[in-house]
Amino acid sequence: MRNLITDVEGISVGQAEDAGSVTGVSVIVPDCPALGAVCVAGGGPGTRESDVLAAGRLVFDSVDAICLSGGSAFGLAAADGVMAGLKAQGRGFALVPRPGVPATPIVPAAILYDLANGGNKDWGDTAPYARLGRQAFDAAGESFVLGPAGAGYGAAAGLAPGGTGSASIVTHDGLTVGALAAVNSFGSVRMPGSAAFWAWPFEISGEFGGARPEPGFAFDPEDWGAAKADPSPRENTTLACIAIDAAVTHDELQRIAQMALAGMARAIRPVFAPTDGDVIFVISTRKREAGGSRPLAIARLGELAASTLARAIARGVYESERQEGRP
Template sequence: MRDMGVRVGHWTGEHTGCTVLLFEEAVLASGEVRGGAPASREIELLDPLRSNTGVDAVLLTGGSAFGLAAADGVMQWLAERGRGVPTPGGTVPIVPTLGLYDLDGTGNVPAAAQGYEACDAAMAPFEPALDGPVGAGRGATVGQWRGVTLPSGLRTATVSAGPVTVTALAAVNAFGEPGPLDRGLLRPEGFAAGGFGRNTTIGVVVTNARLDKVECALVAQGAHDGLAKAISPVHTRMDGDAFIAAATGALPASVDVVRALAVEAVAEAVGDAA
């Protein structure tokens, strides 16, 4: 993703982790939450009605709501480098953060130190692995809707139309699973798995096109459309599915084209989790 001005870094623990996307300069971004049980931080400012005009990084993290504290380390790392919104008291880095549920009862969750470490890792001379049980995808699983737990992880895909490119990066931790819905497993009284599972698919789509904040919101909607193509059942009350869309480039492009690419990129990335 470095060709689009994005550096990616992970901290990977035994059962959890976090993944940071550092932008070379603040970029326009928006997002959308469709799942019923989200864990997030600084998402409201992505609304096109809010005054924010750029984000410095995006963090995807395990640890459920506890893992949101990893964003403190990302903010510290950026502030030390003068990144953020200037204020009389110093710069304030803008780091929207999405969390997924991978708690294992040990109390080990990403914290500020791990967010900081992920930023350091993003500055390594090589691009890290973007697929598999790494970073925010370390503890990801799928399939609880039918009473099983299948390993998953972080997934990525890039699609293009001419010079316009969209890359999707997702931590696939869904209550459902990739593939078509087996309707025979649905019961009127509810899912066979019953209660709360290890759930939520979170991700980022990045394009080299020039978009405004409203258009980024439309692309984030497209990311969810891609998720709906790949996961069944999707956006359940047990999930906190959320996507952020960021535009890093100056390439003119129709938002409808970028949104269509986002749909395909997310569907391709998440579908590979099967």
């Protein structure tokens, strides 16, 4: 177990960064077309191909990759690079395969805003995102860096450094749930006046430092702690991808995605604000039977998705702070 989303069999992750522009891309790649769903919760999202994951669409069970990127709307071009890599491997959807007609890779994507983080954004006519998307795809594997890496490379979580986090859990009967998050939130991930993360009740084995609130800790409901002092529209976003190996229907996967939103609410305060672009993708590799009573099985997977996402969010910020040398 790596405690990463890649603990889900068949999932790889690749990341790429541009140090000069202070931005990056994360790509989640299943080894076979996956079932996909999405929940858009923030008031200012930026997405691509998210509509194809809705009920009744043609290709919701043919997801070839999920792309998360910095760069605001410029970053949506990262999916172009991912598509190029998939095309080179012959992957994609074709209703009727024909010689000389390429299949179309299905790559839902979402972006966060890192344009005002001090990096050099003077790209001229060509932004770096298609290049970064291809680099991230080519780098995909089972291990990847947390903290200031990938889509979270230039991010900020409230007044703390943001970053890319991941976590996983395996159930007693062998199902695996993994999460990856790029944290660029308006809200704070820590309790006001405390070193404890909001997600502390879900922490496993000290994975994000083990800080706990003091006995009797209380806070003013109007105190948001270290949230950003001056949020601007579309500038504050947490992007996430959940992967599961349980075989579920599309409707069931959509319910899991909706339940997974609780993971963001457990880890960030405030969340889903008008200035946020929060998006969660959920994909299933369908490699294992879910087992048990169907409604209870889906409730179980949704709860595990939420708690695992909360852990991934805290890990992303914790790893960024640790690598910066913060206490």
